[in-house]
Amino acid sequence: MNKVVELDQVIEKVQDGASIFLGGFLGVGSPLKCIEKLAASGKKDLTIISEVSGMPGGGFDMAILFKNRQVKKIITSHIGTCPELLEEYKAGRLEVELYPMGTWAEKVRAAGAGLGGVLTPTGVGTKVEEGKQKLTINGKEYLLELPLSAEFAFIKGYRGDKIGNVEYRGVSVNCNKVIAAAAKYTVAEVNEIVEVGGIDPNHVGTPGIYVNAVVQGYSFDEHVQVFNQHWEEIGQLKRKN
Amino acid sequence: MDVRERIARRAALELNDGEFVNLGFGMPTAVPNYLPKGIQVTLQSENGCLMTGPTPYVGEADPDNANAGGQPITLLPGAAIFDLCESFAIIRGGHVNTAILGALEVDQEGNIANWAKNAAKGDFSPGMGGAMDLVRGAQKIVATLQHNDKKGESKILKKCQLAVTGRGVVNVIITEKAVFNVVDGTLVLIEKDPALSVEDLKACTEAEFTVSPDLKDYRMSGINA
Numbered sequence: 263m264n265k266v267v268e269l270d271q272v273i274e275k276v277q278d279g280a281s282i283f284l285g286g287f288l289g290v291g292s293p294l295k296c297i298e299k300l301a302a303s304g305k306k307d308l309t310i311i312s313e314v315s316g317m318p319g320g321g322f323d324m325a326i327l328f329k330n331r332q333v334k335k336i337i338t339s340h341i342g343t344c345p346e347l348l349e350e351y352k353a354g355r356l357e358v359e360l361y362p363m364g365t366w367a368e369k370v371r372a373a374g375a376g377l378g379g380v381l382t383p384t385g386v387g388t389k390v391e392e393g394k395q396k397l398t399i400n401g402k403e404y405l406l407e408l409p410l411s412a413e414f415a416f417i418k419g420y421r422g423d424k425i426g427n428v429e430y431r432g433v434s435v436n437c438n439k440v441i442a443a444a445a446k447y448t449v450a451e452v453n454e455i456v457e458v459g460g461i462d463p464n465h466v467g468t469p470g471i472y473v474n475a476v477v478q479g480y481s482f483d484e485h486v487q488v489f490n491q492h493w494e495e496i497g498q499l500k501r502k503n
Numbered sequence: 504m505d506v507r508e509r510i511a512r513r514a515a516l517e518l519n520d521g522e523f524v525n526l527g528f529g530m531p532t533a534v535p536n537y538l539p540k541g542i543q544v545t546l547q548s549e550n551g552c553l554m555t556g557p558t559p560y561v562g563e564a565d566p567d568n569a570n571a572g573g574q575p576i577t578l579l580p581g582a583a584i585f586d587l588c589e590s591f592a593i594i595r596g597g598h599v600n601t602a603i604l605g606a607l608e609v610d611q612e613g614n615i616a617n618w619a620k621n622a623a624k625g626d627f628s629p630g631m632g633g634a635m636d637l638v639r640g641a642q643k644i645v646a647t648l649q650h651n652d653k654k655g656e657s658k659i660l661k662k663c664q665l666a667v668t669g670r671g672v673v674n675v676i677i678t679e680k681a682v683f684n685v686v687d688g689t690l691v692l693i694e695k696d697p698a699l700s701v702e703d704l705k706a707c708t709e710a711e712f713t714v715s716p717d718l719k720d721y722r723m724s725g726i727n728a
Contacts, residue, residue: 318572339630364636388666499560499561
């Protein structure tokens with residue numbers, strides 16, 4: 263089955279009010295093209311579920327969705343880096359649900375892996391335990407954290423084949439792998455689409471069984487350029503003398 | 504020497520050769536600059552790698568490699584990358600030897616507050632990120648902070664006022680004036696600025712503490728240690 267589709271076809275499936283996982287960590291490993299199309303679509307009242315928020319300083323990745331006021335809620339571990347998000351939050355237009363980063367990841371993993379929840383010691387004795395069931399196992403206290411799923415996941419890979427296998431590159435794998443398994447409909451944005459057999463099975467990070475659609479993102483050359491340009495603009499790269 | 508460098512130089516002495524280390528934002532990020540001779544550590548970045556290298560040059564950044572602050576990085580030979588679940592399995596599973604964290608407040612029971620500000624004052628809290636997992640999982644937690652706030656109030660408290668990141672998790676507290684070990688839920692002064700007496704320290708510290716029989720002058724990597 264060929265899962266390669268045009269991005270427009272995917273975005274059409276998203277309804278106002280949809281819940282969406284966005285891959286990436288402060289912009290790295292973010293499905294940039296999917297976000298751009300989602301922004302252009304004007305879909306609103308979205309719930310965004312992401313490990314952290316946008317790249318520090320804003321003006322990149324998910325920032326546009328907040329700038330356009332398309333998001334009503336974010337479920338994450340940290341919101342301090344994205345000015346566009348903060349403006350929405352401070353204006354009282356954005357609901358924020360916070361979990362410790364490792365807890366967020368395990369809640370998502372539980373949803374994808376068919377578990378009823380996970381027990382974690384993280385957050386015991388803090389505000390995070392409020393309203394949660396606490397269990398003592400072998401004398402140690404744990405919080406019961408429930409699964410976290412969504413209607414859509416937009417992930418970003420390096421290469422994808424036509425049956426949805428995805429190969430990642432570098433640290434950009436971050437939360438992409440875990441969210442891919444936890445959504446009803448998972449879209450893989452990749453730098454390069456290859457024929458079936460074009461990815462060494464040893465290098466498949468997300469197997470096609472989790473993926474519903476494969477879309478063309480920036481080519482790898484464009485991807486290198488987009489990040490280098492942005493990082494240079496915000497002063498994150500060293501200059502040679 | 505500014506206060507932050509002083510604290511970073513002292514914190515560097517907490518690291519042992521061969522350790523896996525996670526550094527929080529702020530003062531801790533300067534610690535690798537002051538590692539004592541012969542001490543090599545491997546840094547873990549919670550977004551998913553071990554052995555991060557120096558910042559790349561303009562035009563040479565790899566778009567797929569950045570640290571937990573979203574800043575571009577290079578990877579050193581021997582580096583490993585992994586996804587977020589694995590990264591936090593490493594942290595929560597007790598595989599990180601030492602985490603050096605910035606703190607807003609600490610208290611005499613070894614509690615640390617470093618994520619939530621004072622909502623009553625209208626201060627904004629960005630979220631806990633990975634800090635709550637780190638304080639639960641790393642084998643040794645070093646809290647770094649300035650001893651007193653701008654008004655001179657102690658930040659080493661009897662009880663944290665801000666929402667805590669973890670309870671009873673801190674092992675060592677380092678300020679620019681003193682170093683305390685947390686032993687069975689009480690503070691023990693182990694080093695102090697030689698310019699201050701124990702009485703001076705008591706006057707600027709809200710928390711109760713005992714004085715180690717082996718009390719030393721404040722040590723700094725590359726200066727007197």
